[in-house]
Structure formats: C-alpha cells, structure tokens
C-alpha cells in the first residue's frame with residue numbers, strides 16, 4: 253500500500269472538509285476518527301477523491317499508513333481532547349514526526365504543547381485555520397506557529413490547500429510556539445467586532461430608520477461594492493434576503509436575538525488586558541454577545557424602563573452616514589487589533605510580520621475584506637505607526653469620523669445601543685487628544701496612595717502638597 257503524505261484525525265465538519273481539500277490538491281491523506289463508522293462513511297463518500305484517502309481504524313494503523321517523517325493534523329475540539337490525542341499519539345510516533353493542531357486552541361495551550369514537544373516526543377505546530385466549512389473545503393486562511401523548520405516541512409501541503417489572493421497562498425508562518433493561534437485569536441476578536449458593528453448598523457436601519465429586511469439586504473449589497481467590501485457584509489446581505497418557510501417572514505426577523513460564542517473573542521480581550529493593548533471595539537463586541545444572552549433580564553428592563561429604540565425623524569441620519577461610520581469604525585477596530593499584535597510580538601518575542609498578517613487575512617478567512625489589502629500596504633509603508641495614522645487610513649478617517657460621531661450621538665439620543673461604534677469613537681477621540689484627563693487620575697493616586705506623578709514642566713516622582721492643603 254502506498255503510504256500517505258499526511259494524516260488527519262477528527263472527521264467532524266472541518267476535519268472532513270480539510271481532508272477532502274488535501275486529497276483534491278493531489279496529496280494522499282490517511283484519516284482516523286474516534287468513531288470508526290464515521291471514518292468509513294467519510295471514505296466511502298469521498299467520490300473520485302477516495303483513492304487518495306486511506307481510512308484507518310486504529311491510531312497505530314493511522315501512524316503506519318503515513319510516510320515518515322510523519323505529519324498528522326488534529327481537528328478535534330480545543331482543550332483536553334488535544335492533550336489526550338497528543339498523549340495517545342506520542343508513544344506511536346517517532347521523535348522527528350510532527351503533530352499539527354489545526355483547532356481553535358488557546359495560544360497559551362499551544363505554547364505549553366510546543367515547549368513539551370521541544371523536550372521530547374514528536375514535534376508540534378499550532379495552526380489557526382479560518383474560513384468555516386467552505387474555507388476548509390476550498391481554501392482556508394492558515395496562520396502557523398511553531399518551529400520554522402517544522403512549518404517548512406508541511407508548507408507545500410498547507411500552501412496548496414490554502415486560499416489564494418492574486419496567486420499568493422494565504423498560509424503564513426507567524427512565529428514560534430503559539431504565534432499562529434494568537435493571530436487566529438485576534439482574527440476572531442476582529443470577527444466578533446466586524447459582526448457586532450454590522451449588527452449595530454442593522455439595528456439603526458431596522459429600529460431607527462424603520463427599514464424592512466429586504467431593503468437592508470439591498471443596502472448591505474450596495475456597501476459590498478464599495479470600501480466596505482467584505483465577506484461579512486456580503487453574508488449580511490444574504491441573510492437579510494432569506495424568507496422563513498414556516499412564517500413567510502424574513503428569517504432574520506424570526507431568529508432569536510441571543511448570540512452564542514465559543515470563547516475565542518473573550519481570549520483576545522483577556523490577552524489584550526494582560527498586554528495593556530486597548531481593543532475597545534472588540535471588548536464591546538464580546539460584551540454585547542454576553543449581554544444579548546441575558547434575554548430575560550433584558551425583557552424585565554424593557555418592562556421597567558420602556559422599549560428603548562425610538563425611530564428617527566426623517567433625515568436625522570442617512571444611509572451614507574451609516575456607511576461612513578462603518579468605515580471609520582472598521583479602521584479604528586483594525587488599528588487596535590494590529591496594535592495588539594504588535595504588543596504581543598514584542599512581549600512574546602515573535603516579531604509578528606504585521607503586513608503578512610493583513611495579507612493572510614485577504615482571502616479564505618471570515619474577516620476577508622478589500623480593506624485588508626490596503627492595510628497590508630499601509631503596514632508595510634508605516635511599520636512603526638499605528639494604522640490610524642498611516643496616511644491612507646488617516647485620510648479615510650478624516651472623511652468619516654464626523655459620520656461616526658453623528659451615528660453614535662443620534663443612536664444614543666434615540667436609545668439605540670451601538671457599543672462597538674461608540675467605543676471606536678471614544679478611542680479615536682482619546683487618540684487625538686494631546687492633553688488628556690489622566691492628570692486627574694495621577695493626582696488622585698498620589699493623594700490616596702502617594703504613588704507619585706511626573707510634572708509637565710519636568711521631572712518624575714513628584715508628590716503633591718496634599719497634606720498641607722488636604
């Protein structure tokens with residue numbers, strides 16, 4: 253039997269699609285799933301790709317079916333299942349074999365696993381894979397972390413299966429240990445933020461402007477042909493156009509307003525706090541999902557305080573204002589995300605290639621958008637600058653921040669929550685204020701705790717004359 257170039261464990265939706273993608277690109281792949289029935293069912297239904305797929309019933313058989321030095325991709329639920337699988341594979345594999353975790357791992361776990369692997373046992377790579385089912389099948393975006401030599405070993409396969417942007421594969425090595433999974437985590441934070449900002453403008457159109465779903469779908473469709481072109485805007489247009497079979501109403505009006513989450517957005521926020529790298533738009537997006545889950549409390553709040561959203565009078569806001577506000581919100585949100593990546597790169601010694609991060613997100617992943625191409629250029633041209641100060645985006649912000657202010661202000665006046673857009677605006681205003689109000693914080697800290705302060709006219713470690721006058 254011809255041995256396979258690679259193995260894959262976990263034939264859930266993502267694993268199955270990735271295995272088919274690998275086979276389609278001409279590689280032989282050996283597969284194993286906890287339930288043997290699933291493995292055989294998968295192989296039997298692989299159509300004309302079946303002859304490149306080897307179904308195995310035991311881990312030992314899987315390992316034997318792969319050409320050494322072996323590489324095995326894990327697509328099992330993040331957390332304990334990954335550790336269990338590594339523990340089960342380790343005695344069966346050689347020291348120079350390679351285990352690749354392609355799940356949505358917490359990058360701290362990936363760091364730990366990579367450090368363990370460096371001590372003994374098979375090598376370890378943690379790769380962030382984005383693009384959902386469709387991406388896994390036809391071209392995901394792949395963010396790699398681990399030893400460069402291990403990445404190089406499997407790069408031909410990963411690049412072959414990845415999405416392409418102008419013929420460039422969206423599969424990039426990000427750095428050692430958990431770097432790839434960290435970048436995926438920030439991707440997911442931005443995914444939450446993009447989705448939340450879209451939900452907010454959807455709310456303004458629905459509740460403030462009284463637009464029906466079909467009309468909102470048209471608006472998103474129009475925006476998708478302008479600066480906001482992105483996969484998430486495109487699918488927002490698609491979902492608002494669909495009619496529910498049972499009720500004959502737009503399905504969007506039937507879906508319960510309680511958002512789920514698996515937690516990657518939360519990890520991004522936690523890490524940003526550790527790194528003191530503000531990502532308020534993503535924070536608002538995570539907060540909004542958590543608040544949406546408190547359905548009963550929200551209903552009680554509505555009873556007590558009255559339904560919040562009030563419709564706008566004609567002309568208070570235009571659709572053009574909304575589009576511009578989204579453009580500003582998106583620039584600010586990504587400026588925060590890239591600043592977080594830069595802080596993490598310094599802290600963890602990853603030298604994260606920021607323009608390459610923008611490039612790897614241009615196709616295949618959930619946050620793919622035309623703006624990411626401009627961001628890659630801006631990050632290349634302004635390596636040391638916050639993205640909001642890069643000339644191209646500063647110009648865009650100059651034109652659009654007025655609309656963001658108008659949308660946030662009018663929404664607040666009409667009781668429409670737009671927390672992500674509002675946080676973006678507040679951060680923008682802070683970032684363009686040379687003289688902030690943190691002098692008050694410093695005075696308070698020194699008053700109650702003698703923490704000291706710097707003076708504007710020079711010197712640090714001063715104390716106020718509080719005892720004399722307090």
Ligand code: 6PG
Nearest residue numbers: 382383384440513514515516618
């Ligand atoms: C991707 C997505 C994906 C994620 C889902 C669900 O890049 O393909 O980020 O990895 O698991 O979007 O995430 P939540 O359940 O946290 O919304």
